[in-house]
Amino acid sequence: MDLNTVEDWVAAVDAEQLRRVHDGDPAVAVVAGGTWLFSTPQPHLRTLVDLTTLEWEPFTVTDGGLELAATCPIGVLDRIPLPAGWAARPLFRQCVRALLASPKVRSVATVGGNLCTALPAGAVTALTAALDGVAELWAADGGVRHVPVEKFVTGNRSTVLGPGEVLRSVRLPAAALRSTTASRRSSLTRGGRSAALVVGRRDPDGGFVLTVTASTARPEVFRLPTTPRPDELAAAVERRVAGAWWDDVHGAPDWRRATTLRFAAEIAEELA
Ligand SMILES: Cc1cc2nc3c(=O)[nH]c(=O)nc-3n(C[C@H](O)[C@H](O)[C@H](O)COP(=O)(O)OP(=O)(O)OC[C@H]3O[C@@H](n4cnc5c(N)ncnc54)[C@H](O)[C@@H]3O)c2cc1C
Known part of the structure; x- marks a missing residue:
């Protein structure tokens, strides 16, 4: 739906500018895939800050595990080439399919958007909580903190995110992926x-x-x-x-x- 109270659309280009525009003002929100944000009226919003223009690498596989950028599309999750010894691989497909949505929605809805929307049926919440995911959060004052996903979502539509805080990524340790x-x-x-x-x-x-x-x-x-x-x-x-x-x-x-x-x-x- 049209969000007709929104006056500004800001393309985020780097961390510093993101902190400046997404400073905790309740009239400012970040947008990733927009699949939840544009599905319901948001009369309090005046400014949307697009995270996808930061062009974060969607995923990074290392010996230590898998890092998923908050902006990684959900539809990409079951196509990540995971090492052969990571036996948890089938869970990615099972959780992607648990998102009640068409391939079109899955291709734009993001890891971070799913976690931050914090619906009980969050498919990415299930995947990343089950695999000991740790969320990296960026505060508007430049601070960074790490929170286990099982503690990040605190209830229906509720998370530990403070005003102006942004979810940057989720790290899944190799030990859980094995x-x-x-x-x-x-x-x-x-x-x-x-x-x-x-x-x-x-x-x-x-x-x-x-x-x-x-x-x-x-x-x-x-x-x-x-x-x-x-x-x-x-x-x-x-x-x-x-x-x-x-x-x-x-x-x-x-x-x-x-x-x-x-x-x-x-x-x-x-x-x-
Ligand atoms: C047809 C359909 C079916 C759906 N089915 C499901 C389902 O089965 N389960 C489910 O959980 N959801 C479902 N949804 C809701 C929603 O699409 C998903 O939760 C999706 O993953 C949201 O991701 P997004 O990137 O589109 O988020 P957006 O709509 O862009 O953002 C959602 C919220 O998160 C905030 N946000 C986004 N990214 C960040 C970030 N990195 N840091 C801080 N805040 C952030 C935004 O400000 C906004 O408040 C469905 C939606 C549709 C349209």
Whole structure:
């Protein structure tokens, strides 16, 4: 839709100019793919700052892991040439497909936009929280901080970003990328928005990590020294989430609870 209160469109060219224009004024927002920003009225906005003109390298593979620029299009994620030993590779495709959107939307919607929109069904939130992603945040005063993705999203449409702060990138460590993963997803309708998206990981050292998204407002991550018994894992998820199952038009909380607990048990069984 047209955002007819917006008067200025600023193409960001470097970090210094970005800090100057995106200084914490609530009438100024950054725009990446624009797929969420232009989908709903934004009457408070006067200025949009385009991050894509910074031309950040979308992804960088090193021995230490994978760095994803905030502006990396989601549609690129499952085409990154990952080293053969990174067994978590199938998870990229599974999470890209979990974004309820056409290839056209996936080709412009970004990693950073997905994390910063912070919907419970955030497919990139699931992928990067499940793989121990660490977000790099740039503040308007030039400060830089690093926050694990599992703590970056704090609730439905809520993150730790302060006024004027920008998500620069997410780093996924090679240790997590080498792990074996299993995922389960459900939605109310065929191809509908995720109502439960659960990812399990078995690390080469035997450690086990379960990440629950879409059925909870924010990612819930469970870390265990070994792969648990299916019933133990389901019980741990039930204890932690308790009555806080997410409730919206994409699924009732009791159904989300039952689906998530079943997925957790299936994943524990599969990874054992
Ligand atoms: C058909 C359709 C289906 C969708 N399905 C899903 C879905 O299944 N799951 C889901 O989670 N979302 C979904 N969305 C919502 C949205 O498209 C995605 O979350 C998408 O990833 C947003 O990315 P973007 O780059 O387009 O963000 P934008 O629209 O550009 O920005 C979104 C918000 O994030 C802020 N932002 C963007 N980048 C940064 C940054 N680097 N630093 C700080 N703030 C930033 C913007 O200011 C804005 O507030 C859907 C949208 C459409 C149109």
